[in-house]
Each structure stands twice: as C-alpha cells, then as structure tokens.
Amino acid sequence: MEKPLTQQIKYDGTWLTLKEYEQAGGYKALKKALKMKPAEITQIVMDSGLKGRGGAGFPTGKKWSTIDISGNAATIRYMVANADEMEPGSFKDRLLLEGNPHQLIEGIIIGAYAIQASFSYVFLRWAYHLAGKALTQSIQEAYDAGYLGKNIIGSGFSLDMSLHISVGRYMCGEETALLNALEGKRSNPRAKPPYPSNSGLFGKPTIVNNVETLSNVPHIINNGADWFIALSKTGEGGTKLYGASGRVKKPGLWELPLGISLRELLEEHAGGMADGYQFKGVLPGGGSTDFLLAEHLDVAMDYASVAKAGSRLGTGTIIVLDDKTCPVGMVHNLERFFAQESCGWCTPCREGLPWTAKILNALETGTGKAEDLNILEFHTHYMAPGNTFCALAPGAMEPLQSALKYFKADFEMHIHEHKCPWK
C-alpha cells in the first residue's frame, strides 16, 4: 500500500532536512513542473481528482483554474497554505507540518507557479510550535538552495514565502477570514462573490489551500493523475490521512487509501472500542460534521459516500461517541465551542449559537423544558447554509441536527428525569 504523504516521515520528533528530502526524491516534481506550462499543471491536478483536504472538499484543480493567468505579467497574485488546523478532533496537518515541511513547501511552489503567484504565505496556528520551527528552518533552506526567491533554479519564475503565526480563533480557518487575519484585521469572513481568486489578499487574486491538499501536489506531478486516482479505493483520488480519537483502543492517525470503510478505520486501525465501552455514534470528519451510527459503519470514507450517508468527510479524523458518554453533553461541548469561536459578524451565528449552548447546558443541568427541543430544532434551520455569512454556524448545526435525529430519546430523558442520566 503506497503512502506518498507519510512514507518519509521519521516519527522521532525531527523533520526531513532539505538534504534528506532531496535524497528521497524531493523537489524533482518542482523541476519537472517548472518546465511545464502553468495551465498544464492545473489540468493534471484537475484530472487527478484531488479535492480540498481541509474539510470542504472543493476540487483543487478547479479552484486553481479560476485564477486568470493571462495578461499583465506584473499582476500580483498570492498563494496561501492554510495550516490553521483548529477543527475540534482534527490533528492530521500537524503530522505533515512537523514531519515533512519541504513536501508542503514544494507543493506551495508548484501551486504558486500554476497560478503565477509571486508571493506565498503559510498561515500557521500559534499552538503548533514545533511546526513553526520546522517551517522557519525549511523555508530558509529552500531559499538557500534556490527553490525560493528570484529566478527559481534558473526557470525565470520567482516566488517569496513568509510564515505567519496566528494568535488564536477557529474562524481563521475560513479562507476569507484567514485573508483578513493576514491583513492584520479581525478574522471576519468576507462576502462571496467576489471570490478570493478575483479579489483575495490585499485585493489581489489569491488561492488558499489546505496543508494536506498541497502536500499531495508534488506526488501528482511526479506520478501523474492516473496513478493518483488508482491510489484511492473508490476512484475519488489519492490517499487520506484518517484519524481516530475518543474511547477507542488505539487512537491515532493513518495514511490510507481514500474510501476505506468507516468499519475498517474503526476496527482495524483504531483497534475497536476500548475495553468496557460500546460504540454509540461517530462524527466522521471533525466537530462540524453530522453523527453517523453503527448502521453506517460500512460507508466508504470518501466525499460522495459520507455525503450520501448524511454527513461529511470533513477532515477525515473521526471522533467516537461511546455508551458511557452523554450525547447531549458532547453536543453541548461542541456548541459551546462554536458559540465561543463565532466572530460575531452575522446575527444568526452570534445570537443563535449561544442560545443553543445555553439550552443544552439547561438540559445537562436538569432544568430543560419540553419546548427546548423545538427551539433547538428551529436553530438547525435558522442557521442552515445560506442564512449565515460563512460555514461556521451551519457546520455547528451538523452535530446538533443529527443528534436530535438519532439520540432524541436521550434528549427527552434529560427533560423527564430533570438531570443528565450519565452523571
């Protein structure tokens, strides 16, 4: 089984130096890419089926193709790597950042060439200190070796790269909010359109891609679109970093063919449930995805199949709910998080999320009323996609709406017994 993203990673707390990365075939893809036309690279990435690994799953090549690269060569464009991994329950980009930063840097340079960007940023969350060190050192190495800066390895293409270390707020992961943060502002989302590919950072055409997405790019250039598609189990293209947390025997992170079943992930890789715990449900791709149940365990963990089952692949890091953990308490924890992390820019999110968190707290402390369930239900429609500025509130409603659907009896027990039955 091929593991292009992680096969070089040493898992000893150190990352591949430039020399080690080159010895393992690193920067070959860049040399190849710089001899191609930018549009050819975008086409290969489009043909590979690579989709955004940050959670939204938008086709990467299609995103790049929205940048107009014709016309004035002096036009400033930006390439931004989103390394602001803050989705609750997600810990996949950390491995790539700490273990193989040059793979990401090479991916950024190739992406920047494809969209003809002259400047690139890595937007890193503050808490990833080791990743910060790894990137600082690796960006410098790339400059010293001529992979960054003016006239990269004699190709005539020039690119600068700068590391931005953020100072908190989940909102920064939303791409337009991230651009505001990079401009030194509050990370409120921007209205779309215009999309960042027309008017992004400092009003210039900009592409924002996730770390795992960009780390795939050198491998696609080296091995081709067909190879990438063949890596996946269900034809969506590539491997995926899958993770598991909660009361499982072996919580962890694994690079596996995209489209393995939820059961394989849970039972073979995570070792099944920890002793004394039964499976009750799972968030398949981070805190802002809908619950799935035991009946969904044979669902393939790819974009289309998880969507068909009523949830989202999201970040591919599953959070397991066991029988000794209260589902209402779990949703309360999530809604309190989303309420806290709302930027306050639009009313449904700013007012609605604290309201849901308050009701869930009432249920947990035994003061919930029968009509509370209707109010929670109302909010899942009130904050549905299209009613808010960005995806934070609709994402926040995903675990709530599915919990109301699948664990309704548990909600009702909190009301009838005037307490949390798990406490």
Next chain:
Amino acid sequence: MYYQMLTAKIMVMTEKILTSGDITEIETVFQHFPLKSAACIEGLKIIQKNHRWVSDNAVKELAELLEMSPAAIDSVATYYSLIFRRPVGRHVILVCDSVSCWIMGYEDILNHLKSRLKISYGETTTDDRFTLLSICCLGTCDHAPAIMIDNDLHRDLAPDKLDAILENYQ
C-alpha cells in the same frame, strides 16, 4: 497653547512602554506587507513577547506607529484569544476543552488545576506564577486530554501526573 503645554507635560510624565528594540522589531515587519496596518497582529505579538501582555499604553503607542486609531488596534487585540490585554503570570496554562479532550475527561484535569492553584479560568496565582486559561482543540486528540504550558505540550494526562509537571515551571 495651554493644551499643547498639557500634552507636552503628559508626554514627559508618561513613560513609554515600547522600547526602541520593540519599535525596530515592529518596523521590520512592515516590509513584509503592502500596508502598515497589516502589521497590527504582528505588532501585538511582538509587544506581548517582550512584555508578557499588552497594556492600554502599549496599544496607544502601537497605534501611533502603525498610523491607526487605538480603538482599531484594540478591536483586533481583544478579538484574538491569545493576545493578552490583562497581565498574566510567568507561565500560562492553556487547558484544551474541546470535544475529544472532553470525552477523555479534561474536566478532571481542570478541576485538579483549579484546586491545586486556587484559581479559576482567567485568574493568576497570587505569587504571579501561573495564569489559567482554556484553549480550543490543541490538535493532539489521539493523546487526549492535553494541556499546553507556555510553549510546551503535555499529553495523555491524568490528574495525578499534573503536580510533577507544574514543578518544572517556577
């Protein structure tokens, strides 16, 4: 005339917070951005790195430097959870309270820290040693529960492991 004298007097009386070193560091950051105001977050980070927190006067001085209003700076400073607008202790403890750590029992970790240090979230011990804050998902969910003290990640925690860890932070 009187106003000018008064402001001159105030200027003399108020000791500047930002050192020339701070200012040089902040000015270096300008170069990376097409606009001075884009260095706002970086400026706040530099002030906090060198002074542990960002005081009202520091906000005013940064505003002058970046040609922004103090209110605009403060709207950014108070928005970001890791910019401290109140004094913090020598060590800042960040407790992950997100979902995986919640499932794995972070509340026991928090309760132990609260009773051991006799402080709640947002408070600092009387000896100025620790400040206790929450943080959202630290991205190490396969090793939950986790906390961060200063720049160090501590994972796979249990309440009985905490006292020995705290000893390393004097």
